[in-house]
Amino acid sequence: MIVAEQGSGLTRRDWLGGAAATAGLLAIPGQAAARRLRPSDRVNVAVIGAGGMGAQNMAKLTSQNIVALADVDFDHVAKSFVDNKGVARPEMQPLKAAYDRAARFADYRRMFDARKDIDAVVIATPDHHHAIAAKQAMERGLHVYVQKPLTYTVREGRTLLEVARRNPKLVTQMGNQGHSGDDGRRVVEWIRAGVIGRVREVHVWTNRPLWPQGEARPAAVAAPSSLDWNLWLGPAPVDWGYHPDYAHFNWRGWVPFGVGSLGDMGAHLVDFPVWALEPGLPTRIETRHSRWGGDTDIWDGKPPADLGSYPLANITTYQFGRAKGGPLTMTWYDGGLMPPTPTAMPATARMNPDGGVLYVGDRGMLMHETYGEKPVLIGDGVAERAAAVPMSLPRILGGRDGHEMNWIRAIRGEEAISSPFSVAVPLTETMLLGMVALRADQPIEYDGDRITNVAEANQFLDREYRKGWAL
The missing domain is CATH 3.40.50.720 (NAD(P)-binding Rossmann-like Domain)
Known part of the structure; x- marks a missing residue:
């Protein structure tokens, strides 16, 4: 047992x-x-x-x-x-x-x-x-x-x-x-076995958001009679009236309720490089982004005083200075943004605009889709090396x-x-540090406990709760 x-x-x-x-x-x-x-x-x-x-x-x-x-x-x-x-x-x-x-x-x-x-x-x-x-x-x-x-x-x-x-x-x-899928587990086995050599660079992208984002907060309307809006708000420390742009599906893009595209899809996409490469927590994070929802026509790039929705698109760069195999850079793209197509990409391969991960090694590349599926091996001899790698991770009955x-x-x-x-918390922390860098509006340096270069950004590691809903 x-x-x-x-x-x-x-x-x-x-x-x-x-x-x-x-x-x-x-x-x-x-x-x-x-x-x-x-x-x-x-x-x-x-x-x-x-x-x-x-x-x-x-x-x-x-x-x-x-x-x-x-x-x-x-x-x-x-x-x-x-x-x-x-x-x-x-x-x-x-x-x-x-x-x-x-x-x-x-x-x-x-x-x-x-x-x-x-x-x-x-x-x-x-x-x-x-x-x-x-x-x-x-x-x-x-x-x-x-x-x-x-x-x-x-x-x-x-x-x-x-x-x-x-x-x-x-x-x-x-x-x-x-994390339970067969393809994703095979990807981890290949990366750990070195079939594409040392990986120093990873690119991760998604087509999210598929909900309102980068928009000003709408005027409140009457909530459906079936909905207990006060309970829905729960711990969120805001007195926002109901609008269908918040509930039931659209909440991810609004600051008091969700953590944007990174929260939605990072748990799938970022999972595999974090799992395969064992980089530890990032040591430096920077986010570049489009304008925040609610920004005025004069935009300085900083979050508006009254945070509404997250920016429509972000590029977040993570530096892992303590990665198991040496320093690693991982770049996250959302809002439909994607990395450029590598020159070595075969004509038969396609970077799926819905989402994917590209690992760049010193002996080849590996690409897969959102849930670790449909892996593509790129480079001379990579497929042959991959075929020789034994299965080392247990497979989950039913897979994904x-x-x-x-x-x-x-x-x-x-x-x-x-x-x-024990797996999900450090993965989630990595994702959320991207949102902290977004809120900080400048690069942040992280020692595994606190942000060391922007003291006021440490407030974003926590949040306030509405009365009666404290953690």
């Missing part, structure tokens, strides 16, 4: 400044014990954010007991079961039947208080709720599957990892499903589509977990 281990073997320079630095940030109460489950048991699962992505996750878990749902708008949840013409989607009807049997709550805090039969929770809310919901669940002894990005801030990630370390029997998973059930099997002690918080 394989039991997943979480949070072991990380050093200060690996990612966040060690236990001593973390302890000063945290005050963790006593923890509840998780119910011991056997391979033959069905797991009692609840979901927070039951529509949209939450419904996609839960549709993979109908073999388990879905016992409770928490959502601020069940009319929106119902749309998950029909197509855009209102016709029932056959593949979603088992989930609808499970949802119809489950207890319903608007406020997940009330769900935690009322239901003592929950073993595990899927959290698929907007980003600004992730850490609070996950911490409350873990403190009650519940296993957690948290959608990406794991947290809204660096401090929140550190907090969740500390809770996981104190509760090693809890199984944690971030929803970066590409098995990410949710990998979590269930790990809870039951059948399989090692794919993307636990």
